[in-house]
Each structure stands twice: as structure tokens, then as C-alpha cells.
Amino acid sequence: MAQQYKSWKDLPIGAVVPGGTCYLNKTGTWRVSKPVLDRSKCTKCLLCWIYCPDVAIAFDEENIGIDYDYCKGCGICANECPVGAIKMVEEVESQ
């Protein structure tokens, strides 16, 4: 936003902007720890996909993946996974 506007006069009235702003604003950086999926244990039951409050579990009919651009590391998927296929790893350790 900061780059786009030079003055208060340029700001769109009522803070109304074109839809789809989430695509521009990647919120995964808020994360402290991240879920790591062990594909050998995953049964593709999709409980993680159902429970994820941020639509950060990706599923393409074949594979399950985690969208780290938006995952905020809440750990609900790891908690709900019935086979223990998701582990939470601290961001610092994982780097």
C-alpha cells in the first residue's frame, strides 16, 4: 500500500479496494513453528484439510501439501492428525 499512494488524498474512500487482497499479502511470516508432513505416514484422510482455519492445506486429488505462504503455525493439523503424520517444528530449527 505504502508504495502505491503518495497522500491521504489518494486513499480509496472507505478503504474499499479490489477483491483478492490476500494474494498480495502473504501472512505465513507470522509463524513461529511450522507443520512438517511425513508423507510415508499420511493416509490422505483429509482431517487436516477440514480443520485448517486458514485454508493452508493444499489437496489436488493426489497429494497433500502445506501452503507455507499462508500457514500461521497454529498446530491444529498436527493435533488432529490421527496417525501422527504432521509434526510442529520451530522455524529457527527448521532453517
Added chain:
Amino acid sequence: MMEQLTRSGNEAAALGAKLSRAEVIAAYPITPSTFIVEYLAQYIADGELKAKLINVESEHSAMSACIGASLAGARTFTATSSQGLALMHEMLHWAVGARTPVVMAVGNRALAPPWNLYANHQDSIAQRDTGWIEFYCENNQEVLDTIIQAYKVAEDKRVLLPAMVCLDGFILTHTRERVDVPPQDAVDEYLPPYRPEHFVIDFDRPLTENVIVTPAWYMEYQYQLEVAMRNAREVIREANRDFAKKFNRDWGGLVDSYFMEDAEVAIMAMGTIAGTARVAVREMRKAGHKVGLIKLRAFRPFPIEEIRKLGSQLKVLAVIDRNCVFGSGGASCIEAQSALYSIPNRPKVLGFIAGLGGKDVGVESIKYILNKALKVSETGRVEREVEWVNLVGGE
């Protein structure tokens, strides 16, 4: 043809909304509300008004529904009073920030406890800092006319702020007097349909409403509101001028002045007290006193220029408030003092709190105040800055 009948303030407000062709009306009609929305429900049921009436579970929801409908591009209306207005508080801020020109009738009624529900301006004065435009009416005709003008002002591109039209509880809401109802086609000419440019729900053009902004831009958004409120002053004057031209009724714009040409002492009042003050001023003029009346029609935005111009000729301005900023004085008195402080020949300002909770403010009460002001104009000495009038037991 003008239709002339006696109508209550409630009916006048409802007729104002009907003539303005409100499209969505959301309200919670429980005490301390008024009959305003019931009249509108009747008009819709009878097929006289094509609008959607939304029954909601609280005043907070009523305002939320109005904001949503306004974002969708509809002209919206609601009405409430006292506790109901207090419950709306959070969404009043939202309506302003979202720039939704909702118009609301407020039957000014006292807040509890103790329960009272009679005329008192505290309910709408407490919403002073939300960013709503606030009009106060003297009679039922002004209520009807001001609702139509309120839409004209609120929807103006230079403003885009919601507006309250306030009428004294019972004294106007439940009292009948003659009201001329202008013809629909004339109102349609004065007030064209609401066509917002900045938002309207359109599935082919998805929008994000009211996004989050960082500290770098929040203040800039607040300044947009400040500019809109400042612009409202000129837009209110214009709307009044156009209205007077078309309907032959001139309410003065932001203020109405009476016997002010050569007045040395004046009383300032909002709402029905202004009507009573006219009688007192007229009678004291006959007795040879150079007194006048400033009727404050718009409290927000406050008419700083008008008050400075009228105030600069005065020796004493007595301000009567049907509200109290506890520990200080009446809200409009504080505003007047603030507006007058920096002019070279400012008058002495006396504050009077009167009529709280429906206590009668008669011609004698106004004369008492004006006589006090005349005495100060002679002696040049202010003994008491704020006085509670007709207080049982005295201060």
C-alpha cells in the same frame, strides 16, 4: 398540491423517509424506540413505500444491517432513541469509516437509570465523536424537511457521512401539529436516487470492503473523515438553499437567527427550546431589550463561522443545553466557547443546563436566562459560568 394535516413528529420522520424513498429500513422497535418504524412498516404493508423492512434482534444489528445495505448501494433508514442509540455506538463508528450515508431519526430521550425516557439530548450528544452529522429540529415540519435534506447532504460526494436527525422525545415525537407534506415528484427532483461510486455489491466486480491498514495510513483515513465533516458545512448550506428555493421553507442551514441584526445579548438553543425562546425573545424585544436567538440546527459539524460572525457583535451569549458534560457544562456551550475564544471581540458566554429528562422549559425560564445575560452585559462580570435552571432546591 401540498397536503396539510396534523401529524406527530414520529409520523413526520416516517414521511420524510418515505418521501426520500428509503429502500432498506432496519430497526428494533422496542421501548425506548418510537413509532417511527411502525409507520414505515405500515407504508410498506399498504404498498405506499417500496422498501425492504428488516426486523433485527437489537439496535446494534439494526445499524449493522443498514451499513451492509448501504454498501450494497441502497438508500437506508433507521430510527432509535436513548438506550437503543447507546447500544448502536460501535456500529455508528463503522458507518462513518465505511462512508455509508445512512440517515437515522433519533427521538431524543433520557438515558437510564433512573428510567425516564422524556426529552433529553444526552443520547445523541454522547455520539458526538463518532463522525455522524447531527441535526436538531424545532418542530415537526422541520423534522420532515430535515430528513430529506439529510439524505442530500449525507450522499453528497464531498461528504459521504451518515446523518442523524434529532427530535425531542414526546415534545415532538408524540405531539401533533400542522405538517405540510410536499408532493413526491418535487422531492424526487430535489433528491435523485442514491448511486454510490465508491462501492456497490457487484458479483462481476468483487471488492474488499474496509481493509486493514497499518499505522502508516490509519491517520490519513481519519483525516479524510475530518475533511468530509468540514465539507459538510458548505453542503448543508447548499442543501438548505436548494430546499428553500424548491419548497419555500428556509430553515437557515447550520443555524437560524432570530432578531439578531442589532442584538447585544443572545440565547443559543437546540431543538424545541429554540421555539420557546422565539416567544421569549419577541416579548423582551417589545419591552425594549436588544435580545436575539441563535438556533443551532447542526451540532455536528459545528457552525464555527456562523457562531463567530453572530458572536462578534454580542456582549453576552447565553447558551442553553438539554444535556450535560459532567464536570464541565453543556456540550453546545463548550463548543461555542471554543469557537469564540480566538476572535478579537468575543462576548462573555454563560452556560445554562435545562430541561433534562423532560423538565419543562417555559417562556419564563428563557426570560430568566436572558435577564441574567442582560445583567452581565451591564456589569461585565460573570458570577457563575454554568447554572442548572429550575433545579429543585437550587444549586
